Amino acid sequence: MKWKSFFLTCFAMFFAVSTVQAATPISIVVNGNTVKTDVAPFVKNDTTFVPLRSIEQIEGLSIKSWNNKTKTIVIADPSQQMTFRVNSQNQSESPLIRNNRVMVPIRFIAENFNSDVAWDPNTKTVHVAKINDKTKANLDSADLTKARVAAINIPKISTLKELTSGESSAGSFQLFFPEGKSNSFFTIGNGIINYYEVKSNAAWLTWIGKMGGTQNKIWFLTNAGISSEVGKRPIINDRLFFYNISAHSGQSQYGYISTNGKETILGSKDIESLNDLYPIQDENEADN
Template sequence: MRFKVSLLGLLLFVSMVPAALAAENIQLDFNGKLAETSAKPVNKDGSVYVPIRVVEEIEGLTISSWDNATKSLTIAQSGTDAALTLKVGEKTAQKGSQTIGMSQPAQVINNRVMVPLRFVAEAFDADVAWNPDSKTVYVAKTTEQQKKSLHSGDLTAARLAALNLPRISSLPDLDFSGDSLGTWSIYFPEGEYKSFFSISNQVISYYRITDNAAQLIWEAALALDAKQSKESTFYAKGIFKEQGTRPEIKTNLVFYDISTHAGQAQYGRIHTDGTVEQLGTKEMNNLDELFPIEEENAGVSPLRLEGTSGVK
């Protein structure tokens, strides 16, 4: 439901405020989709401000009201009683009976009422990441059904949910374009879904999973003579360019090598000493056909894949 306000009252209010700031070319990514806005976002005092309607791009959120007398707006979350009330110029917000402090208040900027995007998103438990290289704000918030799949207790369903989460990143662009080989590889810690590696076009990416997003932690380019070797992929041979913190591997990995041309996936296990154990081949045309690896030990202890202190 779109909010209904006194348009005349809102216009009269903002016309009395002379604030003017240069808008930046900031991109807004909501669950993997770039949003178009009626006014450009503004980076002010370390916060990215957006027009109030933009918050409706966040999964499940709507602007339910604007009160011109008190200069306040209320944001509601569908399917719940959760509502957040902000007042222009005040550094506190109200969510139910809870008063929440704000580092920056809602403001009138360039004759528009604008709100700090990170504060609003995080107030409704969304994940937010700022990428200074691309000047992109990533906002990720999944549905309750997606969260149920992630925590279902079914390892394959949880992995599929993890792979389908929105991707967010604070890392600079790797600035590398590799060869397309018609294959895509996925690697999970054995018995786990809380992180994964993905290899495509000679680029290896490592993601950690939250309830809302797959966050890019590390990314690297692979040398041409190393792209077919799983040992070189995970033990640094052939890596010649990287961004972020390279993870240290402390458990076996299971893998799916997916061929889009053949419509099948080879699968197996990589041991911590680099030994590759090929387990078989099954039909697989897309991610929705992800299958359980019967030989996998699903009873291993929780995540043992940790970040090192720095990139080696």
């Protein structure tokens, strides 16, 4: 079925981890997509430089002009423009020319245009995230479900070392949200728990746990503990409301887990994609 193929694709993308191309020592990932360059990025004085045209992959950014005589570049987005001069005194903020190509400091430029930037030393990847105004409005929406849909769909950034996955979830996964909140969430799939915090333009992966054994339990796992973990384990003092989603059947269960670990299933609904999350009506009514 058409929706099933779409859902499985969404599922694969949701849990995918960006990979580094073998031919490129440093990768650039913008909003989850690897940017292909004809000149390899490089690091100089702890600053990552990328080909000038790579900047146009960032949401809303464009190169307005290049003055070969003054060696100045004008870069703009819909709200502002900035001028950068090649070989200014501050080398970490200045473009430079290498092998007749203009190379620019990606962090300095991206952050000046209100993007999130992170360096993953494990994979030598520069992550850049920038969302548009409509998505930002959805993140801040008073409609909890709309805000949650936005949160799980914005770019994801991780600088944590990967954990090998456990047993396959066979096309099923879980989403958990602290009660009444959309700015943080857990996912569980293939034996791995991920915890994300929404900050500005991205959902930042701040903790990963691998399920296994009965020791080192996390309170909302009733049948397993955490065999290994990286990052800072979150402290959650609220109930967690969940969606248990089966990509194969297009079905989802929903309910909540009390702070004592008791699971309550409230019902089930059809769901065709992650954009079809629905309100859990009992979220502000169910008893602890």
